[in-house]
Amino acid sequence: MIAPKDETRIGVYVCHCGTNISAVIDVEALAEFARGLPQVALARDYKYMCSDPGQELIKQDIVDKKLNRIVVAACSPLLHEATFRRVAEDAGLNPFLVQMANIREQVAWVTDDPVDALAKAKAHVAAAVRRVSKHEPLERRSVDVTPRVLVVGGGIAGIQASLTLAEAGKEVILVEREPSIGGHMSMFDKTFPTLDCAACILTPKMTAVKDERNIRLLTYSEIESVEGAVGNYKVKVRRKARYISEEKCVGCMACIDQCVFTKPKFPNEYDQGLGLRKPVYMPFPQAVPPVPIIDPETCLQLSKGKCKQNCVEACGERGAVLLDQEDTIEEFEVGAIIVATGFKAFDPSVMPYYGYGRLPNVYTSLEVERLVNAAGPTGGKLVLRDGSVPKRVVIVHCVGSRDKNYHTYCSRVCCMYSLKLAHLVKEKTDAEIYNCYIDMRTSGKGFEEFYNRVQDEGVHFIRGKVGDISLVPPENGEQSNRMTIQVDDTLLGKVRNFDVDMVILAVGLEPQPDTDDVRRMFGMSCSTEGFFLEKHPKLAPVNTANDGVFLAGVCQGVKDIPDTVAQADAAAAKALALIDRGTFELEPNTAVIDEDNCSGCRICNNLCPYDAIEYDEEKEVSRVIPELCKGCGTCVAACPAGVITGVHFTNDQIFAEIEGMLFDAMPDLLAV
Numbered sequence: 163m164i165a166p167k168d169e170t171r172i173g174v175y176v177c178h179c180g181t182n183i184s185a186v187i188d189v190e191a192l193a194e195f196a197r198g199l200p201q202v203a204l205a206r207d208y209k210y211m212c213s214d215p216g217q218e219l220i221k222q223d224i225v226d227k228k229l230n231r232i233v234v235a236a237c238s239p240l241l242h243e244a245t246f247r248r249v250a251e252d253a254g255l256n257p258f259l260v261q262m263a264n265i266r267e268q269v270a271w272v273t274d275d276p277v278d279a280l281a282k283a284k285a286h287v288a289a290a291v292r293r294v295s296k297h298e299p300l301e302r303r304s305v306d307v308t309p310r311v312l313v314v315g316g317g318i319a320g321i322q323a324s325l326t327l328a329e330a331g332k333e334v335i336l337v338e339r340e341p342s343i344g345g346h347m348s349m350f351d352k353t354f355p356t357l358d359c360a361a362c363i364l365t366p367k368m369t370a371v372k373d374e375r376n377i378r379l380l381t382y383s384e385i386e387s388v389e390g391a392v393g394n395y396k397v398k399v400r401r402k403a404r405y406i407s408e409e410k411c412v413g414c415m416a417c418i419d420q421c422v423f424t425k426p427k428f429p430n431e432y433d434q435g436l437g438l439r440k441p442v443y444m445p446f447p448q449a450v451p452p453v454p455i456i457d458p459e460t461c462l463q464l465s466k467g468k469c470k471q472n473c474v475e476a477c478g479e480r481g482a483v484l485l486d487q488e489d490t491i492e493e494f495e496v497g498a499i500i501v502a503t504g505f506k507a508f509d510p511s512v513m514p515y516y517g518y519g520r521l522p523n524v525y526t527s528l529e530v531e532r533l534v535n536a537a538g539p540t541g542g543k544l545v546l547r548d549g550s551v552p553k554r555v556v557i558v559h560c561v562g563s564r565d566k567n568y569h570t571y572c573s574r575v576c577c578m579y580s581l582k583l584a585h586l587v588k589e590k591t592d593a594e595i596y597n598c599y600i601d602m603r604t605s606g607k608g609f610e611e612f613y614n615r616v617q618d619e620g621v622h623f624i625r626g627k628v629g630d631i632s633l634v635p636p637e638n639g640e641q642s643n644r645m646t647i648q649v650d651d652t653l654l655g656k657v658r659n660f661d662v663d664m665v666i667l668a669v670g671l672e673p674q675p676d677t678d679d680v681r682r683m684f685g686m687s688c689s690t691e692g693f694f695l696e697k698h699p700k701l702a703p704v705n706t707a708n709d710g711v712f713l714a715g716v717c718q719g720v721k722d723i724p725d726t727v728a729q730a731d732a733a734a735a736k737a738l739a740l741i742d743r744g745t746f747e748l749e750p751n752t753a754v755i756d757e758d759n760c761s762g763c764r765i766c767n768n769l770c771p772y773d774a775i776e777y778d779e780e781k782e783v784s785r786v787i788p789e790l791c792k793g794c795g796t797c798v799a800a801c802p803a804g805v806i807t808g809v810h811f812t813n814d815q816i817f818a819e820i821e822g823m824l825f826d827a828m829p830d831l832l833a834v
């Protein structure tokens with residue numbers, strides 16, 4: 163490294179960014195102005211500073227002209243600060259002796275008048291020049307990375323990410339809170355737009371997870387706590403008592419057959435309550451692991467302590483039924499985490515005008531997914547609660563989505579799964595089907611073609627919101643379950659009423675109810691819709707603000723299965739890149755607490771958005787955990803004693819920036 167010499171020699175580089183900057187700012191005049199600033203040894207303008215020749219230019223100057231500080235006046239540092247730090251480093255200069263002046267987003271793109279724009283750009287450059295003269299060389303520290311990944315959530319996203327990592331030879335701990343992996347996809351009969359059999363494409367992957375030696379599958383388990391930081395997390399997992407040993411059970415189902423409840427009696431959660439199960443049950447035929455579970459709420463022995471325990475006897479010497487089993491906690495060390503906790507379907511019972519939960523033949527789309535499924539409660543027959551086959555069916559789109567009372571966002575998959583259900587219901591019943599939609603959104607590969615196909619099959623489409631669903635008045639004193647739909651047909655410009663036997667509510671997708679707890683546990687943020695927030699929507703769509711935590715699937719935002727699978731592979735690749743390298747470089751620009759002068763008031767502890775400040779009970783002082791600190795400066799600003807310093811954001815550096823703007827560029831600025 164070239165140590166900064168006594169004599170400060172600053173190089174200033176003004177980027178044209180094609181015409182993004184140069185169309186508004188006189189870049190030559192700006193470079194000329196920079197040449198006159200204190201300690202500036204050289205200033206140039208160039209078409210694309212970030213291009214290879216642009217970077218070479220800087221490198222060459224650092225060596226030839228003995229520059230020891232660099233200012234690049236270009237775009238946002240979010241885009242290219244890393245590029246120019248690398249350029250400096252390649253030329254032997256400490257990368258933290260570089261400062262960017264954002265004259266594109268903060269000047270050229272927001273200022274119309276070229277005179278004003280030049281004056282503002284001069285202020286930015288003058289500020290950067292004074293600031294960089296106060297920069298100190300900083301060293302990055304690296305930490306070792308544990309070569310193991312935790313995947314949370316065993317839907318298609320978690321399954322895909324786990325398999326990709328395992329294929330690359332990495333150890334994976336896959337934690338799923340339900341008794342089986344599979345998530346929502348395992349509930350579907352067919353998937354749009356190709357009408358692939360969901361089980362046929364999902365179950366091989368589920369079985370592969372079970373058989374893969376690199377994957378440790380923990381179902382019916384939840385994350386208890388997460389400690390540590392990127393590269394080295396310590397995770398505690400609660401393995402809830404299943405009352406049947408996964409190791410000993412061979413899936414013979416004798417315990418289910420011999421249960422004292424000779425017939426299924428309790429609502430099967432997996433079938434959305436439309437089918438029944440016994441207290442000991444398999445969630446669904448293709449469940450992985452293929453091991454039954456005992457529900458402590460409905461099992462007579464576990465809830466009342468009174469049962470003949472036929473299940474224990476039926477299992478015999480194998481001894482897999484363990485009615486005295488308790489929750490256990492297991493601990494794991496992992497280097498990276500993929501969160502793939504999926505979504506919850508919107509509950510339409512909060513919309514009384516749709517009659518869900520009140521009118522027997524109003525169903526959610528998820529319920530209908532189970533009804534049309536061969537492995538579902540009716541064996542795939544599309545029948546109403548009284549066993550009759552519907553003759554007229556309406557599918558109500560956008561239930562809970564695009565509605566300012568519930569979720570304003572579009573749930574993206576509902577138009578397509580409504581078309582799928584229209585096709586399947588028609589195929590099974592030959593019913594007359596109406597889709598009431600706000601807008602049809604079919605913008606995916608093969609989606610429009612599928613829309614055309616369903617139209618050709620004779621499915622009707624009404625553009626308008628359904629206002630009310632009510633029972634048809636009794637005829638001859640008899641009340642039937644038929645319903646009248648009131649819809650505001652915006653194409654015909656009139657309100658229409660028609661009768662149907664079945665209503666399918668195309669419910670939207672929303673964040674899981676425990677999203678906030680999961681967010682805190684993994685040090686993430688949430689978007690305004692409540693889904694986990696990616697680091698950057700375009701450039702870092704699977705990263706989070708926590709360097710070792712990645713996102714996959716609908717927990718990051720609504721998407722269909724193809725997009726989920728693609729994102730899961732992207733998250734796996736990111737996790738792989740982190741753990742494969744073996745080490746992770748920590749940015750040195752964190753906060754530092756002067757422990758000798760810390761009063762231990764702990765104000766900073768609670769304010770830190772990254773939980774990066776710990777309290778030393780013995781010394782009664784606070785301390786920054788550098789692996790977690792992102793250098794956001796919240797604690798620096800909040801410390802009443804002023805004993806926290808933001809490294810690379812010292813008072814000296816910030817005052818220098820202000821002085822540059824005031825003293826070196828004020829005459830021009832005052833003219834603006």
Ligand SMILES: Cc1cc2nc3c(=O)[nH]c(=O)nc-3n(C[C@H](O)[C@H](O)[C@H](O)COP(=O)(O)OP(=O)(O)OC[C@H]3O[C@@H](n4cnc5c(N)ncnc54)[C@H](O)[C@@H]3O)c2cc1C
Nearest residue numbers: 315317318319339345346353354503504505715716722723
């Ligand atoms: C009615 C309906 C029909 C659809 N049909 C189609 C279709 O035909 N084609 C298509 O492409 N898309 C379809 N979709 C969309 C599809 O369901 C999603 O794209 C897909 O399920 C997303 O997968 P995921 O793994 O992100 O989430 P999920 O399937 O929700 O899986 C998440 C998993 O994480 C587990 N989990 C949650 N929280 C935790 C926690 N804290 N700890 C441990 N585990 C946890 C859950 O139990 C679950 O197993 C449909 C959606 C709906 C609602």
